[in-house]
Structures are given as structure tokens and as C-alpha cells.
Amino acid sequence: MSKQNDSWQVEQLGIDIVPETERSGKPLQLFWIWSAANIGIMGIVYGAIVVSFGLSFIQSVLATVIGIASFALVGLTSFAGKKGRTTTLTLSRTIFGIKGNIAPTFFSWFNLTGWEAVNIITGTMTLAALFQAMGFDITVTTTIISLILFAGLAIIVSLLGQATVIWLQSWCTRIFGTLTLIVVIYIAAITDWDRVLSLPGGNWLTGFLPAVTFVAAGTGIGWALAGADYSRYQSESSSNKRIFGAVVGGACIPLFLLLLTGVLISVQLPDLASSANPIALIGSVLPPWMAIPYLLAATGGVITIAVLSLYSASLNLLTIGVKVKQFVAVSIDAVLVLGVAIYVLFISGDFLDPFIAFLIFCGLFMASWDAIFIYDYFMYRKKLGYDPEAMFGDKNPPVRTLALFCWLLGAFAGLAVTNTGFIDGPFAVGIFKDSSLGLFVSFFVSLIAYAIIPKQSKI
Template sequence: MVSLFRRIGSGSDANPIGIEMAGTEPIPGDRRHGRPRTLFTLWFGANIQFATLSVGALSTSVFGLDLIPAACAIALGTLFSATLVGLFSTRGARIGIGQLIQSRGPFGWFGNLPSAIFTVLNGVGWCVVDSLLGIFILRSLLDIGFTTAVAIVAGAQLIVPLIGYRLIHSMEKFLSGVLVIAFAVVSVLAFGKMGSSAAVDSTPGGLTAFVLTLSVTSARALGWSAYSSDYSRYLPADTPPARTFLAAAGGSAVAGIWIGVLGAALGTVGKITEPTSLISHLVPGMTAKLILVTLLASTLASTVLDLYSGSMAALVAGVRVPRWLSVIGVCGVSTVLTLWVGEHGFAGHFQDFLLLTSYWVAPWAAVNLVAFWWRERGRNPRIGELYDTGHRFGWGLPATLVGVIASVPFMTQSLYTGPVAAKFPALGACGQLIGFTAAGLTYLGLTARKAAPAPMLAVDAE
């Protein structure tokens, strides 16, 4: 049994029972292993899931968009977020460091703290969303109470991120194969029942619905960009960046587009009352139960990443505990919030959550894109600077705040509607794009005279 745990752990980074012990420090060259193709199955498994299906269904069942324009919006939004996941994944393999540690370069040690805290909240929030999806399925299968279902789901999703990196990759590879079969069956069954028009004559409809679908679709996977390097940092430093990019972006894009469009097709059948109705009204009897069991497993494919990277972000934010203990803490907070949120108003709260997270992640991603691929221009960061508390603030934080502020007039959700969104609904869903553009241009301007960084220090050194 001990040898089994050693195999599923992370080599010399694991303790005798296989739990990964590496935290936010650089991964030395002699501990780097794996091939970029593992990123394809990881991001494919993370995106071929019930949440992706539910987001796609919003387009036709809630926003009132017809199937063809819904499919186009889903494809565009997915490709945008998948590109960011692929680009940031190349950074992990290149320097062996997690995503949020890297962002200390443009943000500084203290300037990076808001991003780290937000990433913890993002991980917790997504864990709540996916847990609720799993709970809906579990209750429909077993007819058990809500609290009991929460306890079962929380226990199931804790084990894999507790063990760590290597088991996560192994689990996602296994689930990818299983979920392809399940969703292929759903796709075949849906083909004969789906329509080309929206299920309901719904507001907003038209151009507003198209832009809103594009926004929530990209927002669904945009949060992954803050995690990307966490799952490529163990790859050897000489891994070709193009292969890393294609594997990570390809897995995310293929699964995201397929399952998102499938959700939109299912949404043409009828209005969503709760997520399990996507399957129950399509597949009768025992077949539906088997598919729901598989979809229950798909929620774990997402929550394990949220718990793992949420716990890593907590360490970056200054929580001084071992990585595995941070996982338990993040899972505990997520479980409490899941109990609090309950079963009420899923579709509306889901839409709000997707948009709210994108208002920060989009500007943050733009700053890092400019910093990594324009200002550095192929050169690696000074690793020591990323761990130097004397490097307190960079221009990344003010640029991100400018992006957030610029998106405020375009915000559109139940908590707040900006003046532009109120007057021109079609522009209201452009908030994340406005924030992304404003933050990137602001950082570009603020760092116009900054000299290119010196070459990277060796990560194999202690």
C-alpha cells in the first residue's frame, strides 16, 4: 500500500504515504518529469463536465438565444479562455513555478496579495458551484437530505487534491475517457430532440444574449488561467512551449466547445428548473441514472483543481501551513458556503458568479500577458525577485484596478447594473473585454520605460 501511494504522489516531493509536500517554491530540475500531453487530458477532463453543460444551456434556455448563434458565441468565448490557459501553461514548464508566484513579477510581493486572495475566493466559489451540481445529482439518485449530500460530496472531493499534483493528473486522465463515453451518449440522444430555436421567448435575446453568452462562456474557463502553471510546473524545463500550449489549450477548447454547444442544444428542449433536468427530460429510466452517476464524477474533475489551486493561492496570500492542510481549510470553507447557499435560484446566482469573477480575472490576465510576452520578450524573470519581500509593489496592481474600474459602467448582474449596461444592454456584457483591454494598455503605458529584466537565476539552486 505504501508503494502505491508513493507512485501516485510526486516522487521525492511526497512523504511516505504519497502526499505532495512541495508548496510555492520552485521545482528543481531533478524533480521535473512528465510530458505535455498530460495537460491535454487534465484540461479536457476539467472542462468535460456538468458546469460546462449548464453554462451552455443558459444561452438558449435562459438568455433566449437560438442554437446557431449560441454555438458561435460559445466557441468564441471558449477559444479566448483556452488560449490564455495554454499561454500561461507554457510558463509553468519554463520556470517550474506556480501561476500566482509568477505574477509577483508585475505586481510585487504585497501588490500580488489581492490577486492571491481573489484566487482563493474564486477557487472556493467554483467549488461551491460544482459541489451544488454534484449535490443536485446525488439527491436525485439517492433521495437523501441536502446536508447528507453535502457531506458526501465534500468527502469525495477532498482526497485527490490532498494527495496532490500527480494523482490529479492521473484522475483527470481516467475521467477523460469515462466522460467521453457518457457525453457521447448524451450527444446522440440529444440530436433527435434538440431544436434550432430558443426554448422560451426570453429576455434579453438578440445581440445582447449573444454577447452575454460569449461573456459567461469565457468567464467559466477564464478562472483557470490563474491556475494554469500549477499543473505544468513539474514538466521538464526543455519541454517545447508549442507542445505545452497546444496540449493545454487544445484540451480546454475541445471539451469546452463540445459540451457547451451540447448544453445549448439541450437548452432548446425546455427551460431549466434545476441542472439535473438537462438529463432527466432527455433520457428516461436506468440510462439516465447511469449518466447522472458519470456526471457526478465530472464535478469532481473540476473541484479537485479548485481545491488544489485555491489552497496554493492561500499559501501565496501568506497562510503559513503545509499545502495539504491548506487544502483541508479551503474545502472546509467551501463546504460551509455550500450549506449556506443551498438550492435556491441556481441559474441566477450562477450567472452572477461567472460575471463577477471575470471582472477581476480578465484585467489580471491582461497585465500578465503584457508582462510575460511583451515586456520580457522571451526572457525569464529574476526568480529571486519573485520571493523577495523587498519587491513590494509593481505596476500590475494599479493597472488591474484601472481595468476593474473601467468595467464598472458595463457591469450587469442582479447585485449592480452599470449606467452603460442599463441604457445599452448589448454593451453591458462587454465589461470583461473592456476591463481586459484597459488593464493591458494601462500596464503597457506605465512600464513603457522599464528596462528588460535580467536572465533568470537557476531554479536548481537551493
């Protein structure tokens, strides 16, 4: 991390080991990073989607709590960042080998790039709605301008040093978090609580579990691959307990409030989960005087998420082996993301259904990787540390075949019992039909498989 007076320079470190002289990070910085990453208004839409699984209020709240508890995985991968002083998927090379690690890193990059596309689409729609609230008509031109402004700001910030990201995220959390909290309080105040509490209960297997899976895939499981990207600058004196508390607390507090608000507002807006522009629809229940502050908060919240997605995606591209500077990697990701955003905004128009299918599909591969990475850290790297020669040199075998097999075994086991929306598993029947249990299958199959393979194939 650059010194503070140089924090506005373009990031130069990439995936290199962080020098001891730059390890000055404190756990509080992680709190601001992960709070900012989860104050986006899209969390309200998540809450509405949870209710759309046919759940009662109590079931929806419980599914929310269990789902966001998956952010504990991000807290655990953050320990590895402090220990190894480089990015999460670079540390993963010690497990799979430099070449073998390309496959899980590609899925990580694909996941983050997909998230970035979702963020750019959401941010563009939100900014367009803000222009509408200011008296402009929503036209193709307005949408193009919104896309250029939003994407440009996210890309520029992603190019800067991590000190800049931390500084901006801390202030974004304070400003946009406060505005978001005002919106949340207002929605809670106008909610018809009798209707909310009288929501009928749903099936615990085919309704509740898919809701938990959806929330987990979109929160902790999806973000675990980026934990070390931001903790790698932590001081050696930073305790793991404080790091864990900062990461989990920073993420879960805003997430819970936003998802709970989505549960409440779904009574007034039953079509929210299927809306083409859910952000604008939420704004329709607010009084005119609150529309502009609400849309400002929504835009700012999405920007903070977009910055982290694009920043980490560019690091993964470097880890795959693309020999470019980080600012070039960010630019490559930006071009791909803009292509997807343009297609959805101006051609397809469909947003939420592909989004859910994307989350479930990526979640299966990332859950199996999470299991192996966390097990490996606690069983071996916590004590032995991460050898730079195993990550950047030739000390490690190019491919650790058994570890790679364990990852793929879990991922394909999960796919086999899951209907992802575009891939239907052959065994997604009975208790697995529409239950999304495949996420848990992926995690535990990979965990057990990796635990039983010989120790010498892991170190």
C-alpha cells in the same frame, strides 16, 4: 511532482520552485487535466443559458465557439509555468511585488473558492439524484450523505500529489468522458432539429455579446489564473506549441460538445437554465436504463473539476502569505466551501442567478489580471525568465504601485460599465446596458495601461 511510486503521498511542494529532477511532465498530461476539468455535465446547462439570452441556433453556436476560445489564455499562462517552475499567482509576484500581489491573488482565491462551492453544490445534487435513480427518496438525510461523500472525495484527492491528480484525471477523462459522450449522442439523436433550427435570432449587442461574455468568464478567463499550476512540472524539452495545443484542445473539445448539447436540449427543456436542480432535470429526458450511467458520468465529471478548483485555491492561499502546509490550506478552503454549499443547499435554494452574477463580477477582475500577466510574460519574462529572488526574496519592491494601479484601473473600468447582478455600474447605459462589454473593457484598459507605463517600473 512526486515520483510515480510516491504519487499517493500528500502534496509537500506547495508554491516552491519545482526542482529540475521533478520536471518530467509531458504535454499529454495537460491534455488529460484540462479535458477532465471540462467534461462535467454542467456544460450542458451552460449551453441552455446561452440560448436563454434569446439567440438562434447559429448565434448560440457562434457564441459558444468564441467564448470557449478564451481558453487560449490558459494555454498562454501555461508557458509561464514551464518557464518559472511555480504556480501562476506566485509568478505574478514579479509584476506586483510580494505584498502588492496579495490583492489579485485574493481575487483569484475568491474566484476559485466560489467555483469550488458551485462544484460541491452541483456534485451533491447530482449524487442525490443518483440515489433517487437507485430507489432512494430525496430527503434532507440523503442530501447530507451526498454532500459528505462528494465533498470528502474531492478534498481527499486534492490533498494528494500532482502525480495522483494527473493519473486520476486521465482515467476520469476516459471513463466519464465516454459515458458523457454516450449521453450527448443520445440527446442529439432525440432532438427536434426543426424546432432548434427555427429558434428566432436575438440582438447581437444585448443578447449575443452577453452570451459570449458568460461563456468566456466561466471557461478561459476564469481558469487562466491556474494555467501555470499544472504546467510547472513540464520538462524543459516540452515545446510551447505542444503545451498550448494540449491545454486548448483538451478543454475546448469536451466544452464544445457539452455546450452544443445544452443548446439542443433547451428546446425540450425550456426551463433548464432556471431550474433549481438542472442536473436532475436533464436526466428526466433520458430513458430509465440510461439514468444511472448518466448520473455516474455527471458525478465523476464534477469531481474532476472540483479537485482542480480546490487544489489551485489552496495554492493561492499559500501565495497570499498564509504560513501553513498545503494540506492545511486545502482544509481551510474546504471548510469555507462547505459553509457556502450548506447555505445554498439547505437554506437559500437559489443557485443559477447568483452563479451568473458571481462569474461576471470575478471575470472583470480576472480579465484585467490576465491582460497584464500575459503581456508581461511575452514582453519580458519569456526572454529574461522569472527570478526566484523577485518572487520569494527582497529583490523586488514590496509593492509595484503602477502595475497594481493598471490592474485596478481595468477592473473598475469594467465594473463601471457592467450590471453584475449585485453591482450596477454608473455607465452601464446605451451600448453597455446588459451587453457585458465590461469584460472586454477590463482586459484592454489594463493591457494598454500596463503597456505604456515605464519599463523600469516593470522589471
